[in-house]
Amino acid sequence: xxxxxxxxxxxxxxxxxxxxxxxxxxxxxxxxxxxxxxxxxxxxxxxxxxxxxxxxxxxxxxxxxxxxxxxxxxxxxxxxxxxxxxxxxxxxxxxxxxxxxxxxxxxxxxxxxxxxxxxxxxxxxxxxxxxxxxxxxxxxxxxxxxxxxxxxxxxxxxxxxxxxxxxxxxxxxxxxxxxxxxxxxxxxxxxxxxxxxxxxxxxxxxxxxxxxxxxxxxxxxxx
Numbered sequence: 001x002x003x004x005x006x007x008x009x010x011x012x013x014x015x016x017x018x019x020x021x022x023x024x025x026x027x028x029x030x031x032x033x034x035x036x037x038x039x040x041x042x043x044x045x046x047x048x049x050x051x052x053x054x055x056x057x058x059x060x061x062x063x064x065x066x067x068x069x070x071x072x073x074x075x076x077x078x079x080x081x082x083x084x085x086x087x088x089x090x091x092x093x094x095x096x097x098x099x100x101x102x103x104x105x106x107x108x109x110x111x112x113x114x115x116x117x118x119x120x121x122x123x124x125x126x127x128x129x130x131x132x133x134x135x136x137x138x139x140x141x142x143x144x145x146x147x148x149x150x151x152x153x154x155x156x157x158x159x160x161x162x163x164x165x166x167x168x169x170x171x172x173x174x175x176x177x178x179x180x181x182x183x184x185x186x187x188x189x190x191x192x193x194x195x196x197x198x199x200x201x202x203x204x205x206x207x208x209x210x211x212x213x214x215x216x217x218x219x220x221x222x223x
Contacts, residue, residue, distance in 0.1 A: 001067060002162050002194035003029040003052065009060035010047055021047050022058070023217030029210070031162070034185060034195040036204050039214035045198040048214070049165050052196070053086050054078030066162055083111050087156030089166040089197075093148040095155075097141035101132065104140055105154045112159060119158065126154045130184065146177035153184055164188055166197035170204075179203070 010022035021044040029035055039045050050056040052063055057072035064070070065085050071077045082088070095104050102123060109119045127133040130150040135143065140151060149169060156164060166185065170178035182204050185195050189209075197204070205211050211223040 001028060002031050002065065003027065003196065004064040005052065005061070007061040008051055008058045008063065010044070010051060010056065011059050020217050022051065024061070025219050027219065029194045029196060031192045031194055032189055033209045034189040035210035035212065036208040037196070037198050037212045037214055037219070038200055038205065043214045044217055045214050046167055049167050049196070049198060053088055053165055054082045083108055084159055085161055085163060087161035087164045089152050089156050089164065089169045091168040091171050093152045095140040095148055095151060097139065099140060100137050101127070101140060101151050102136040104151055105158055107155060108159045123154065123158050126157050130154055145173050146180065149173065149181055162193060164193055164195045166195065168198050168200070170199065170201060
């Protein structure tokens with residue numbers, strides 16, 4: 001089991017009123033599965049991904065990745081797990097615009113402290129597979145939206161993560177590019193990775209192994 005989520009609760013205090021955003025969520029995701037989550041804006045989808053990734057800590061419940069519980073009390077522990085076992089693809093790319101494509105891709109490996117010839121070769125192979133190798137020395141700022149998202153995917157893959165989290169990875173892209181990006185995610189599924197994405201694109205829902213809708217802080221399985 002790549003991902004196991006048990007009774008996750010997350011609350012925020014807004015204008016002095018406590019609001020429960022995540023209300024006892026359970027989920028299982030195995031290797032070679034792709035799962036999509038939909039729901040209205042502000043319903044907690046991104047918060048859920050952030051809790052899984054260790055970016056935000058839950059107020060209750062547990063997250064297990066590769067059968068090991070995520071520890072939230074020490075930031076460096078959750079950060080290390082995220083760096084080594086999770087690839088996070090953000091809606092807004094979050095690239096270093098003044099850095100080259102290859103520098104952006106190698107960033108997680110630098111954080112891990114292991115940029116060697118093997119890692120550089122892997123980064124180049126990923127860029128080749130994603131059809132952006134020719135831009136490896138190009139500044140990220142001058143790339144198109146679709147190219148930037150491919151760089152973000154390459155960055156998410158460089159440390160061999162078992163779990164890929166994608167937060168509306170095609171929200172800023174046209175239909176054709178969205179299809180190309182989703183095909184890449186389907187390819188990761190075929191490689192045995194577990195993919196969990198938040199999206200409003202119906203064609204992604206139709207082709208996912210699992211589909212959930214988030215309502216009132218809970219997940220309801222549709223497929």
